[in-house]
Amino acid sequence: MCRLYCQDAEERQDLYQEIVLQLWRAFPSYQPTAKISTWLYRIALNVAISTLRQRTRRPAPERFGPTVPEIAQPPDTGPDADDLTELYRAIGRLSDVEKAFVLLYLEERTYEEMADILGITQNNVRVKMHRVQDKLRQLLTQPQYGTS
Structure with a gap:
Protein backbone atom coordinates (compact mmCIF):
# COMPACT_ATOMS: atom_id res chain seq x y z
CA MET A 1 0.00 0.00 0.00
CA CYS A 2 2.81 2.41 0.85
CA ARG A 3 4.40 1.76 -2.55
CA LEU A 4 1.23 2.77 -4.39
CA TYR A 5 0.61 5.93 -2.40
CA CYS A 6 4.15 7.30 -1.97
CA GLN A 7 6.75 8.53 -4.44
CA ASP A 8 10.01 7.80 -2.67
CA ALA A 9 11.47 5.59 0.04
CA GLU A 10 11.37 8.27 2.73
CA GLU A 11 7.69 9.02 2.11
CA ARG A 12 6.91 5.28 2.12
CA GLN A 13 8.66 4.88 5.48
CA ASP A 14 6.77 7.87 6.91
CA LEU A 15 3.46 6.44 5.71
CA TYR A 16 4.30 3.01 7.09
CA GLN A 17 5.08 4.52 10.49
CA GLU A 18 1.84 6.52 10.44
CA ILE A 19 -0.15 3.38 9.58
CA VAL A 20 1.47 1.43 12.42
CA LEU A 21 0.81 4.30 14.84
CA GLN A 22 -2.86 4.52 13.85
CA LEU A 23 -3.25 0.74 14.13
CA TRP A 24 -1.77 0.90 17.62
CA ARG A 25 -4.12 3.70 18.63
CA ALA A 26 -7.17 1.98 17.13
CA PHE A 27 -6.48 -1.49 18.51
CA PRO A 28 -8.49 -0.99 21.74
CA SER A 29 -11.59 -0.37 19.60
CA TYR A 30 -11.12 -3.53 17.50
CA GLN A 31 -14.21 -5.74 17.55
CA PRO A 32 -13.38 -9.47 17.30
CA THR A 33 -16.53 -9.97 15.22
CA ALA A 34 -14.71 -8.37 12.26
CA LYS A 35 -11.89 -10.11 10.41
CA ILE A 36 -8.56 -8.73 11.55
CA SER A 37 -7.31 -8.46 7.96
CA THR A 38 -10.34 -6.37 6.97
CA TRP A 39 -9.86 -4.11 9.97
CA LEU A 40 -6.13 -3.70 9.21
CA TYR A 41 -6.76 -2.87 5.55
CA ARG A 42 -9.48 -0.39 6.34
CA ILE A 43 -7.29 1.57 8.73
CA ALA A 44 -4.20 1.39 6.50
CA LEU A 45 -6.17 2.51 3.46
CA ASN A 46 -7.79 5.40 5.32
CA VAL A 47 -4.41 6.55 6.64
CA ALA A 48 -2.83 6.31 3.17
CA ILE A 49 -5.59 8.30 1.50
CA SER A 50 -5.80 10.95 4.24
CA THR A 51 -2.00 11.34 4.25
CA LEU A 52 -1.98 11.78 0.48
CA ARG A 53 -4.73 14.39 0.70
CA GLN A 54 -2.82 16.30 3.39
CA ARG A 55 0.33 16.20 1.26
CA THR A 56 -1.64 17.44 -1.75
CA ARG A 57 -3.10 20.36 0.20
CA ARG A 58 0.27 21.33 1.62
CA PRO A 59 2.88 20.12 -0.87
CA ALA A 60 6.54 20.32 0.05
CA PRO A 61 8.40 23.19 -1.67
CA GLU A 62 10.56 20.82 -3.71
CA ARG A 63 7.43 19.39 -5.35
CA PHE A 64 7.03 22.58 -7.38
CA GLY A 65 9.09 21.58 -10.36
CA PRO A 66 8.73 21.02 -14.07
CA THR A 67 8.38 17.23 -13.75
CA VAL A 68 5.48 15.24 -12.41
CA PRO A 69 6.56 12.59 -9.92
CA GLU A 70 5.79 9.00 -10.91
CA ILE A 71 4.68 6.11 -8.75
CA ALA A 72 7.52 4.12 -7.22
CA GLN A 73 9.01 1.56 -9.57
CA PRO A 74 8.37 -2.11 -8.88
CA PRO A 75 11.33 -3.95 -7.37
CA ASP A 76 11.15 -6.78 -9.91
Missing part, protein backbone atom coordinates in the same frame (compact mmCIF):
# COMPACT_ATOMS: atom_id res chain seq x y z
CA THR A 77 13.66 -7.12 -12.70
CA GLY A 78 13.62 -9.57 -15.54
CA PRO A 79 11.71 -10.17 -18.75
CA ASP A 80 8.47 -8.64 -17.43
CA ALA A 81 10.08 -5.59 -15.79
CA ASP A 82 9.03 -3.22 -18.59
CA ASP A 83 5.42 -4.41 -18.40
CA LEU A 84 5.42 -3.94 -14.63
CA THR A 85 6.86 -0.46 -14.99
CA GLU A 86 4.12 0.47 -17.47
CA LEU A 87 1.48 -0.99 -15.14
CA TYR A 88 2.81 1.01 -12.19
CA ARG A 89 2.79 4.19 -14.28
CA ALA A 90 -0.82 3.54 -15.29
CA ILE A 91 -1.80 2.84 -11.68
CA GLY A 92 -0.08 6.08 -10.70
CA ARG A 93 -2.51 7.97 -12.93
CA LEU A 94 -5.57 6.56 -11.13
CA SER A 95 -7.44 8.39 -8.38
CA ASP A 96 -6.87 7.47 -4.75
CA VAL A 97 -10.03 5.38 -4.62
CA GLU A 98 -9.21 3.62 -7.90
CA LYS A 99 -5.75 2.79 -6.52
CA ALA A 100 -7.43 1.23 -3.49
CA PHE A 101 -9.43 -1.07 -5.75
CA VAL A 102 -6.31 -2.09 -7.68
CA LEU A 103 -4.39 -2.74 -4.47
CA LEU A 104 -7.14 -4.93 -3.07
CA TYR A 105 -7.44 -6.76 -6.38
CA LEU A 106 -3.69 -7.38 -6.54
CA GLU A 107 -3.84 -8.67 -2.97
CA GLU A 108 -6.42 -11.18 -4.28
CA ARG A 109 -9.15 -9.95 -1.96
CA THR A 110 -12.66 -11.20 -2.64
CA TYR A 111 -15.41 -8.76 -3.56
CA GLU A 112 -16.92 -9.43 -0.15
CA GLU A 113 -13.67 -8.43 1.57
CA MET A 114 -13.34 -5.38 -0.68
CA ALA A 115 -16.86 -4.32 0.20
CA ASP A 116 -16.14 -4.66 3.93
CA ILE A 117 -12.86 -2.75 3.69
CA LEU A 118 -14.22 0.05 1.52
CA GLY A 119 -17.62 0.25 3.20
CA ILE A 120 -19.66 -0.28 0.02
CA THR A 121 -21.86 -3.06 -1.36
CA GLN A 122 -20.48 -6.01 -3.33
CA ASN A 123 -22.44 -4.90 -6.40
CA ASN A 124 -20.84 -1.47 -6.15
CA VAL A 125 -17.42 -3.15 -5.88
CA ARG A 126 -18.11 -5.11 -9.08
CA VAL A 127 -19.16 -2.01 -10.98
CA LYS A 128 -16.22 0.07 -9.78
CA MET A 129 -13.74 -2.76 -10.43
CA HIS A 130 -15.01 -3.06 -13.97
CA ARG A 131 -14.59 0.70 -14.49
CA VAL A 132 -11.10 0.71 -13.02
CA GLN A 133 -10.07 -2.22 -15.21
CA ASP A 134 -11.43 -0.43 -18.28
CA LYS A 135 -9.56 2.74 -17.32
CA LEU A 136 -6.31 0.81 -16.86
CA ARG A 137 -6.78 -0.86 -20.26
CA GLN A 138 -7.26 2.55 -21.85
CA LEU A 139 -4.20 3.97 -20.11
CA LEU A 140 -2.07 1.01 -21.13
CA THR A 141 -3.15 1.18 -24.77
CA GLN A 142 -2.64 4.92 -25.18
CA PRO A 143 0.53 5.51 -27.17
CA GLN A 144 3.22 7.10 -25.03
CA TYR A 145 0.76 8.00 -22.25
CA GLY A 146 3.60 8.32 -19.78
CA THR A 147 5.60 10.82 -21.81
CA SER A 148 4.47 14.37 -22.27
Whole structure:
Protein backbone atom coordinates (compact mmCIF):
# COMPACT_ATOMS: atom_id res chain seq x y z
CA MET A 1 0.00 0.00 0.00
CA CYS A 2 2.81 2.41 0.85
CA ARG A 3 4.40 1.76 -2.55
CA LEU A 4 1.23 2.77 -4.39
CA TYR A 5 0.61 5.93 -2.40
CA CYS A 6 4.15 7.30 -1.97
CA GLN A 7 6.75 8.53 -4.44
CA ASP A 8 10.01 7.80 -2.67
CA ALA A 9 11.47 5.59 0.04
CA GLU A 10 11.37 8.27 2.73
CA GLU A 11 7.69 9.02 2.11
CA ARG A 12 6.91 5.28 2.12
CA GLN A 13 8.66 4.88 5.48
CA ASP A 14 6.77 7.87 6.91
CA LEU A 15 3.46 6.44 5.71
CA TYR A 16 4.30 3.01 7.09
CA GLN A 17 5.08 4.52 10.49
CA GLU A 18 1.84 6.52 10.44
CA ILE A 19 -0.15 3.38 9.58
CA VAL A 20 1.47 1.43 12.42
CA LEU A 21 0.81 4.30 14.84
CA GLN A 22 -2.86 4.52 13.85
CA LEU A 23 -3.25 0.74 14.13
CA TRP A 24 -1.77 0.90 17.62
CA ARG A 25 -4.12 3.70 18.63
CA ALA A 26 -7.17 1.98 17.13
CA PHE A 27 -6.48 -1.49 18.51
CA PRO A 28 -8.49 -0.99 21.74
CA SER A 29 -11.59 -0.37 19.60
CA TYR A 30 -11.12 -3.53 17.50
CA GLN A 31 -14.21 -5.74 17.55
CA PRO A 32 -13.38 -9.47 17.30
CA THR A 33 -16.53 -9.97 15.22
CA ALA A 34 -14.71 -8.37 12.26
CA LYS A 35 -11.89 -10.11 10.41
CA ILE A 36 -8.56 -8.73 11.55
CA SER A 37 -7.31 -8.46 7.96
CA THR A 38 -10.34 -6.37 6.97
CA TRP A 39 -9.86 -4.11 9.97
CA LEU A 40 -6.13 -3.70 9.21
CA TYR A 41 -6.76 -2.87 5.55
CA ARG A 42 -9.48 -0.39 6.34
CA ILE A 43 -7.29 1.57 8.73
CA ALA A 44 -4.20 1.39 6.50
CA LEU A 45 -6.17 2.51 3.46
CA ASN A 46 -7.79 5.40 5.32
CA VAL A 47 -4.41 6.55 6.64
CA ALA A 48 -2.83 6.31 3.17
CA ILE A 49 -5.59 8.30 1.50
CA SER A 50 -5.80 10.95 4.24
CA THR A 51 -2.00 11.34 4.25
CA LEU A 52 -1.98 11.78 0.48
CA ARG A 53 -4.73 14.39 0.70
CA GLN A 54 -2.82 16.30 3.39
CA ARG A 55 0.33 16.20 1.26
CA THR A 56 -1.64 17.44 -1.75
CA ARG A 57 -3.10 20.36 0.20
CA ARG A 58 0.27 21.33 1.62
CA PRO A 59 2.88 20.12 -0.87
CA ALA A 60 6.54 20.32 0.05
CA PRO A 61 8.40 23.19 -1.67
CA GLU A 62 10.56 20.82 -3.71
CA ARG A 63 7.43 19.39 -5.35
CA PHE A 64 7.03 22.58 -7.38
CA GLY A 65 9.09 21.58 -10.36
CA PRO A 66 8.73 21.02 -14.07
CA THR A 67 8.38 17.23 -13.75
CA VAL A 68 5.48 15.24 -12.41
CA PRO A 69 6.56 12.59 -9.92
CA GLU A 70 5.79 9.00 -10.91
CA ILE A 71 4.68 6.11 -8.75
CA ALA A 72 7.52 4.12 -7.22
CA GLN A 73 9.01 1.56 -9.57
CA PRO A 74 8.37 -2.11 -8.88
CA PRO A 75 11.33 -3.95 -7.37
CA ASP A 76 11.15 -6.78 -9.91
CA THR A 77 13.66 -7.12 -12.70
CA GLY A 78 13.62 -9.57 -15.54
CA PRO A 79 11.71 -10.17 -18.75
CA ASP A 80 8.47 -8.64 -17.43
CA ALA A 81 10.08 -5.59 -15.79
CA ASP A 82 9.03 -3.22 -18.59
CA ASP A 83 5.42 -4.41 -18.40
CA LEU A 84 5.42 -3.94 -14.63
CA THR A 85 6.86 -0.46 -14.99
CA GLU A 86 4.12 0.47 -17.47
CA LEU A 87 1.48 -0.99 -15.14
CA TYR A 88 2.81 1.01 -12.19
CA ARG A 89 2.79 4.19 -14.28
CA ALA A 90 -0.82 3.54 -15.29
CA ILE A 91 -1.80 2.84 -11.68
CA GLY A 92 -0.08 6.08 -10.70
CA ARG A 93 -2.51 7.97 -12.93
CA LEU A 94 -5.57 6.56 -11.13
CA SER A 95 -7.44 8.39 -8.38
CA ASP A 96 -6.87 7.47 -4.75
CA VAL A 97 -10.03 5.38 -4.62
CA GLU A 98 -9.21 3.62 -7.90
CA LYS A 99 -5.75 2.79 -6.52
CA ALA A 100 -7.43 1.23 -3.49
CA PHE A 101 -9.43 -1.07 -5.75
CA VAL A 102 -6.31 -2.09 -7.68
CA LEU A 103 -4.39 -2.74 -4.47
CA LEU A 104 -7.14 -4.93 -3.07
CA TYR A 105 -7.44 -6.76 -6.38
CA LEU A 106 -3.69 -7.38 -6.54
CA GLU A 107 -3.84 -8.67 -2.97
CA GLU A 108 -6.42 -11.18 -4.28
CA ARG A 109 -9.15 -9.95 -1.96
CA THR A 110 -12.66 -11.20 -2.64
CA TYR A 111 -15.41 -8.76 -3.56
CA GLU A 112 -16.92 -9.43 -0.15
CA GLU A 113 -13.67 -8.43 1.57
CA MET A 114 -13.34 -5.38 -0.68
CA ALA A 115 -16.86 -4.32 0.20
CA ASP A 116 -16.14 -4.66 3.93
CA ILE A 117 -12.86 -2.75 3.69
CA LEU A 118 -14.22 0.05 1.52
CA GLY A 119 -17.62 0.25 3.20
CA ILE A 120 -19.66 -0.28 0.02
CA THR A 121 -21.86 -3.06 -1.36
CA GLN A 122 -20.48 -6.01 -3.33
CA ASN A 123 -22.44 -4.90 -6.40
CA ASN A 124 -20.84 -1.47 -6.15
CA VAL A 125 -17.42 -3.15 -5.88
CA ARG A 126 -18.11 -5.11 -9.08
CA VAL A 127 -19.16 -2.01 -10.98
CA LYS A 128 -16.22 0.07 -9.78
CA MET A 129 -13.74 -2.76 -10.43
CA HIS A 130 -15.01 -3.06 -13.97
CA ARG A 131 -14.59 0.70 -14.49
CA VAL A 132 -11.10 0.71 -13.02
CA GLN A 133 -10.07 -2.22 -15.21
CA ASP A 134 -11.43 -0.43 -18.28
CA LYS A 135 -9.56 2.74 -17.32
CA LEU A 136 -6.31 0.81 -16.86
CA ARG A 137 -6.78 -0.86 -20.26
CA GLN A 138 -7.26 2.55 -21.85
CA LEU A 139 -4.20 3.97 -20.11
CA LEU A 140 -2.07 1.01 -21.13
CA THR A 141 -3.15 1.18 -24.77
CA GLN A 142 -2.64 4.92 -25.18
CA PRO A 143 0.53 5.51 -27.17
CA GLN A 144 3.22 7.10 -25.03
CA TYR A 145 0.76 8.00 -22.25
CA GLY A 146 3.60 8.32 -19.78
CA THR A 147 5.60 10.82 -21.81
CA SER A 148 4.47 14.37 -22.27
